[in-house]
Amino acid sequence: MSECLFCDIIEGEIKGDIVYQDDSVVAFRDINPKARVHLLLVPRKHIATLLDVEQGDKGLIGDIFYLAGKLARDQGISKDGFRVVVNCGAAAGQSVYHVHFHLLGGRRFTWPPG
Ligand code: 5GP
Ligand code: ZN
Numbered sequence: 738m739s740e741c742l743f744c745d746i747i748e749g750e751i752k753g754d755i756v757y758q759d760d761s762v763v764a765f766r767d768i769n770p771k772a773r774v775h776l777l778l779v780p781r782k783h784i785a786t787l788l789d790v791e792q793g794d795k796g797l798i799g800d801i802f803y804l805a806g807k808l809a810r811d812q813g814i815s816k817d818g819f820r821v822v823v824n825c826g827a828a829a830g831q832s833v834y835h836v837h838f839h840l841l842g843g844r845r846f847t848w849p850p851g
Contacts, residue, residue, distance in 0.1 A: 743835035773843025814842025
């Protein structure tokens, strides 16, 4: 067990409903989904927040956005529209300090977000 919940899911020490993984990224279902499809796309590398992303991580972040589109298609939410969200810091509602990209779809969303 590490200090980080998502590192533990990535390492398989805590069970996650993993839908995709490769050398650098893991995607699993959110335990408390806010839409019919709600995945968390997480780099294997422990990066606490979006503010901690470094120059050398830029390719990784691009890979995650590319994957978001691919998984949206695979999960059947691309036609109607979907949302990718990063909460950064307390006021934005970040609760797990391992950067993650929420992929949400399968319902209508409002703007601005709450
Ligand atoms: P944040 O609030 O940091 O943007 O998002 C953290 C997300 O992690 C929340 O949507 C929450 O439901 C999800 N989460 C918290 N604990 C677990 C867990 O043990 N397993 C999974 N799959 N998701 C979790
Ligand atoms: Zn971590």
